[in-house]
Amino acid sequence: MLVENDAPLAPLTTLRLGGPARRLVTAHTDDEVVAAVREADAAGEPLLVIGGGSNLVIGDAGFPGTVLRIATTGFALEGTALELAAGEVWAEAVAATVLEHGLAGIEFLAGVPGSAGATPVQNVGAYGQEVAQSITEVVAYDRRAGEVVTLTNAECGFSYRHSRFKADPERYVVLRVRFALEDADGLSTPVAYAETARHLGVEQGARVDVRAAWKAVLLLRAGKGMVLDAGDHDTWSAGSFFTNPVLTAAQYESFRTRPGAENAPAYPAPEGCTKTSAAWLIDRAGFGKGYGSGPATLSTKHTLALTNRGAATAEDLLALAREIRDGVREAFGVELVNEPVMVGVKL
Ligand SMILES: Cc1cc2nc3c(=O)[nH]c(=O)nc-3n(C[C@H](O)[C@H](O)[C@H](O)COP(=O)(O)OP(=O)(O)OC[C@H]3O[C@@H](n4cnc5c(N)ncnc54)[C@H](O)[C@@H]3O)c2cc1C
Numbered sequence: 299m300l301v302e303n304d305a306p307l308a309p310l311t312t313l314r315l316g317g318p319a320r321r322l323v324t325a326h327t328d329d330e331v332v333a334a335v336r337e338a339d340a341a342g343e344p345l346l347v348i349g350g351g352s353n354l355v356i357g358d359a360g361f362p363g364t365v366l367r368i369a370t371t372g373f374a375l376e377g378t379a380l381e382l383a384a385g386e387v388w389a390e391a392v393a394a395t396v397l398e399h400g401l402a403g404i405e406f407l408a409g410v411p412g413s414a415g416a417t418p419v420q421n422v423g424a425y426g427q428e429v430a431q432s433i434t435e436v437v438a439y440d441r442r443a444g445e446v447v448t449l450t451n452a453e454c455g456f457s458y459r460h461s462r463f464k465a466d467p468e469r470y471v472v473l474r475v476r477f478a479l480e481d482a483d484g485l486s487t488p489v490a491y492a493e494t495a496r497h498l499g500v501e502q503g504a505r506v507d508v509r510a511a512w513k514a515v516l517l518l519r520a521g522k523g524m525v526l527d528a529g530d531h532d533t534w535s536a537g538s539f540f541t542n543p544v545l546t547a548a549q550y551e552s553f554r555t556r557p558g559a560e561n562a563p564a565y566p567a568p569e570g571c572t573k574t575s576a577a578w579l580i581d582r583a584g585f586g587k588g589y590g591s592g593p594a595t596l597s598t599k600h601t602l603a604l605t606n607r608g609a610a611t612a613e614d615l616l617a618l619a620r621e622i623r624d625g626v627r628e629a630f631g632v633e634l635v636n637e638p639v640m641v642g643v644k645l
Contacts, residue, residue, distance in 0.1 A: 299334065300324040307356050307365060310348060312411060312526060313536055313605075315612045316356025316641070319346075319365035326369050328383070328473045332439050332446065335471050338364040339441055346641060347471055349385065349413025352526075353420065353536050357642035358612045368415055372474070375399060379434075380477040384415020388422075395479060396512040402487045403432040403479035405508050406494065408515045409525045411537070415472040419463045420637070421456045425515050426490025429477075430456035437474040438463075446473065458567070459541050459637060467639075486511035493518065523599035535603040536638035539619060540576040543632050547571070556630050558582055576634055577602040583629040585622050594618045612643055619645055 305322035308314045321343075325331040338345040344363030348354065372383030373391055378401060382391050392408050395401045406427035407417075416422070417429045418436050433451050440447045449470075455462035463470050480487060485505040489495045495502045497514050519525045523532030545553055550572040553559050562582075567573040580601045581587075588598040593610035595618070597603035604615055604622075623634045623645060636645050 299326070299330045305365070307348075307351075307360060310367065311351035311354050311356060311536075312534065313351075313355060313615065314534055315358075315606055315610060315615060316354075317358050317360025319361045319363075321364045322367060323364055324367045324369050326371075326385075328370060328446075331366065331368060331370065331384075331471060331473060334364070334366050335439055335441060336444070338366070349416040350387070350411055352411035353416065353638045355536060355612060355615065355636075355638050355640050355643060357640075359642055361641060366471075368413060368471075370415075370473070378403075378479040378481050380479055382414035382475050382477070384413060384472045384474060386414040388412055388414050388417055393512070396508055400481075400484045400508055401479040402482050402485065402508050403477060404429070405486050405512045406491070406515050408512045409519045411526050414475050418454055418456075418461055418472060418475055420459045421461050423459065425494050425518070427487065428456075429475075430454070430461075432477045432479060433475060434478045435476040436463075436472055437476070438470040438472045440470060442469050458544065458573075464639075482508070484508055521599065523597045523603060523605075531605055531607050532597040532599050532603070534606040534608075535597060538576070538602045538637050539604040540580070540602060540623075540634040541637045542573050542576050543579070543634065544571045544573045545632070549632075550574075553630060553632055559630060574632070579626045579630055579632060579634070580622055583622070583625045585625060589622075590618050592618070596622075616643060616645065 302322045305319050307316045307319050323334045325334050346361050346365045348367050368385045370383040370385035374381045389409050391414055392404050396405050406425040410422055421428050421430045436449045486508040488503045488505055498506050527533045544567045547570050563575040563578055565573045587601055589596040592614055593607050594614040597605045604618055626634050
């Protein structure tokens with residue numbers, strides 16, 4: 299276990315923003331993770347768990363407590379049952395299941411940055427697939443009970459970019475995630491997303507070569523600056539900064555009366571709700587790709603990614619985020635909600 303004091307956090311995040319941690323602990327085994335959490339809890343010390351730092355906006359004042367960086371390793375595949383230690387790099391684990399083993403189930407989540415342990419936190423999803431579809435169990439340290447617990451998929455409370463872990467961030471530290479993958483003789487799960495289907499030249503619902511699916515997703519993502527590349531400021535982001543709004547029937551009705559809204563993308567969501575596109579709203583509210591003239595701007599490849607052009611502070615990024623949120627509210631009456639986790643700051 300490595301312990302550093304007054305340690306910079308910005309280099310540990312993909313936005314490269316934020317002040318230092320009073321104390322930074324790097325844990326390499328589950329026992330070290332549990333010991334570090336217990337120690338912080340016993341001392342009444344604020345605790346922030348980080349993996350790859352790809353979904354975090356840390357304030358310029360930093361974190362006045364212990365930051366626990368999960369650096370555990372472990373990739374175990376038995377048949378189609380996969381267990382990943384929380385610190386495993388997600389994109390590498392996906393690549394191994396697809397390229398080395400030809401398995402389906404997480405192939406459309408290729409190239410998503412960050413750690414395996416964070417995937418259940420916001421039910422990571424992309425291109426019509428989300429981890430809730432393949433996670434069987436999550437092994438976590440329950441800070442309230444003071445013990446390691448195993449949660450079934452149903453107990454994880456998964457929904458769109460949400461889970462029990464996100465709802466109750468002070469309670470669980472994920473140690474291991476178990477998945478049931480699918481051996482479909484080298485084929486993918488059915489292609490669920492229209493853009494991927496178009497790119498692959500098949501109908502939605504078709505199965506394709508799983509390696510081709512993985513490759514297509516990486517290509518599509520790279521074109522949108524959604525694959526990490528240290529040399530490309532368009533990827534100095536936290537991915538999508540806003541979730542796609544899910545509107546109740548009444549909200550959707552009122553939204554549709556706004557000029558231009560009749561052409562907005564609309565997808566059915568649970569409980570009679572309608573999901574629309576945050577990227578579409580941002581663009582139509584006047585914030586196109588590359589919007590902004592300061593050190594924080596929209597990505598030149600995707601309106602949904604707020605980026606650090608190199609010298610931005612967290613406040614610069616938040617000022618841009620607030621301008622966009624307010625502009626969309628004014629144009630369409632829809633309140634955008636941030637997807638990344640805010641540490642010591644608010645939108
Ligand atoms: C370029 C880019 C593209 C992206 N594309 C997508 C996408 O397509 N789909 C998508 O869903 N997301 C996407 N993201 C967001 C991000 O990659 C995911 O949310 C990812 O799962 C975050 O993992 P992380 O390890 O970096 O988490 P961190 O940013 O380190 O942490 C995020 C949150 O999870 C908590 N956390 C982390 N590890 C643990 C743990 N072991 N136990 C408990 N809590 C933990 C943290 O406390 C924090 O609250 C993208 C981000 C970037 C930068």
